[in-house]
Amino acid sequence: MSNVANASTVTTVAAPKPQLVIDKVFKRFGDGPGAVVAVDQVSFDVRPGEFVAVIGPSGCGKSTLFNIIGGLLDDYSGDVLCEGDRVAGPHPAIGMVFQEESTFPWRNVLDNVAFPLELRGVGKAERLERAHHFIDLVGLGGFEKRMPSELSGGMRQRVSIARTLVSQPHILLMDEPFAALDEQTRLLLGDKITQIQQDLKQTTLLITHNLTEAVQLSDRIVVMTYRPGRVKRTVSIDLPRPRTSDVVSSAAFGKYVAEIWADLREEASRGMADAEGRTRGAAPRG
């Protein structure tokens, strides 16, 4: 229960082995003087049933990290170990939810959610039954026959989440799934996510730049630095569970937000200064 997360793995007897290990992951784009180090020696781990958020300003290599863990970017150094396997190419135990709108516009909600099962050759009856279950779980019961174009952005994102959950990933990996939504929808969907995570004991890794979202949902938060992306600090969030969005008004919540913001502000200001410098065309490299 200390702030130094790895210490507890050693001291607590019952602590399970980490399910996902990120070990000294390094990724550089380009060569020579124009090269950009996106992710630099990043290490952390995620234990079974745990909800971990990676937070950092834009340009901290979060999305690169997401793509590496998801196996969409397999040219990296260091190790991403999912249940002991080094990730190279999409791993069957990892299910991804993207930031972008990713439902299939030509499939209705039911067929969208059943998609991964269809790929695996699961029979139609079982496929639809399992899809129904996860549609209910994300609170979209009754919308099975609707097309994505008839749904709101928040509903479409829940379809994407149900589609990933139906494949029963051991690890749920989400990249800013609520980035395009308004604050109220985001808080309410956060409740849904918390509830699902508790019901399924779903190990989850969330990539985000939203501080309240990270604190609301996580057991642990990994704070990243602005370019090159390094782990600045890991913070354990000891807020009571089961949690709802009401937690945002508690004093403890405010303390965590303030504490992490102190770290994040420094990084975000560096990012902003860098962006402004580049716009002026006089940015010092590095």
Next chain:
Amino acid sequence: MAATKPVGARAPLATTSWGRTGRVSARSTNVIRVCFVLGAAIIWESLSRSGLLFRDVVPSLVAIVASMGKLLVNPAFYANLQVTAWEVAASLAIGGVAGIVVGIVLGSNKFLARAYEPYVYYLAPTPRIIFFPVMIMWFGVGIASKIALGALSCFFTIALSTAAGMRGIDKVLIRVGRTFRATPWQMATKIYLPAMSAPVLNGVRLGFGTAVITALLAETKLSNQGLGFMVMQIYARFDMPTLYGLLAIVFLIAGLGNLLLGKIAGGART
């Protein structure tokens, strides 16, 4: 004071007129369409009966409808219709398959697209009828030369819209397929094909239009069968009512074909 008064007076008027157009728009467009057809028919008929023009140039509608009836029971009409339909179908099949294949290649390979797409782009709007003499030399005066010309003309439209459809696929959908570890065959049938079907079918619809135009145009130039040939035959006899009747039937058939393909394309989009 002077400025606010007209605004206040205009606002309620504007809302009521908007509300009214919104409510009755579907019915009123139909009324306007029917009025247009009726008006055109009345003008045509009065011109025909006025004696201002030669009776043969603007024949009476009664004569045109009568000749349409005669055409519809004439076996020669069906023989020619069959020839033209076959030409259009074969052109569309050949030009369509070639166009979709080339479109997929251009759409998926950036290098080939940069190298060859300008040719397709700049050749697309050239009038294909100028190749007709070449096609006659290669394929003879029969059906084959019309099919070749028709295929050539719809190829470009279909290739370009397929390439655009391929490039227009949302990249995140491809990533979704990859994360669920779809096989290449599953990627093709469950992601690429459905994502592209709307632009491809739209291209086929436009290709159908060009194939019909090209086949009929070629038939009027040099042929011994087909609807275009029939038009020229009737023209040679100066049988104006039958000529207008045949033209009306051709319009209707082309319109219905287009409508049908549009329905299929529209069905794929939703």
